[in-house]
Amino acid sequence: MDDIDRKLISILRADARTSVATLATKLGVARSTVMQRIRRLTDDRVIIGYTVILQPEAEPDHIRAWMDVQVEGNQTLEVIANLLGDPSVVALHDTNGRWDLLAELRVNSPADLSRALERVRLIKGIRHTETSILLKSYR
The missing domain is CATH 1.10.10.10 (Winged helix-like DNA-binding domain superfamily/Winged helix DNA-binding domain)
Known part of the structure; x- marks a missing residue:
């Protein structure tokens, strides 16, 4: 480039x-x-797609959350594959520091969020998670 x-x-x-x-x-x-x-x-797959970005207020019934994920041992690839297979995970990022991965979750209700968190916590290789619900976006 x-x-x-x-x-x-x-x-x-x-x-x-x-x-x-x-x-x-x-x-x-x-x-x-x-x-x-x-x-x-x-x-060359540098550009892999185009998307629409909505204001959060455009989808008032959706709940967005960020989940920090700490992976156990060398199981990162397996954890990533499992997280990407979960329908509530809309984006997944590799990070440094205390947390290994950052997952963006999008669900329709608090009950759906609870079920998503339960599914994620059962994934083999996940040591610990911490989830924050997105309340408001400024940009």
Whole structure:
């Protein structure tokens, strides 16, 4: 990746719906160059998808929570595979420090959250978890 690729990705992160013509103007390159770079970045799996980001208020019935996970021994890969298979886990991040993983959970009710936490705590290789419910987002 060069500077143009990095600038292209930066613009798309801010607004993935930016038109090819606008991208070309902002980058100072031809539209065909933009299309070629997007195709290459997609083929190389640098760009793996586009998404919609909603304001939390747009989904008032959903509960979002962050779960810190401490893994026992060298079972990280097994734990990751199990967490990614859980329908309540919408994102999973590798971290450093006291916690090994950070899981973002999204459920429909407190009862669903309780069931999700019970499922996660039964995963072999998880030593300890700590969960925080997201109350409000500012950005």
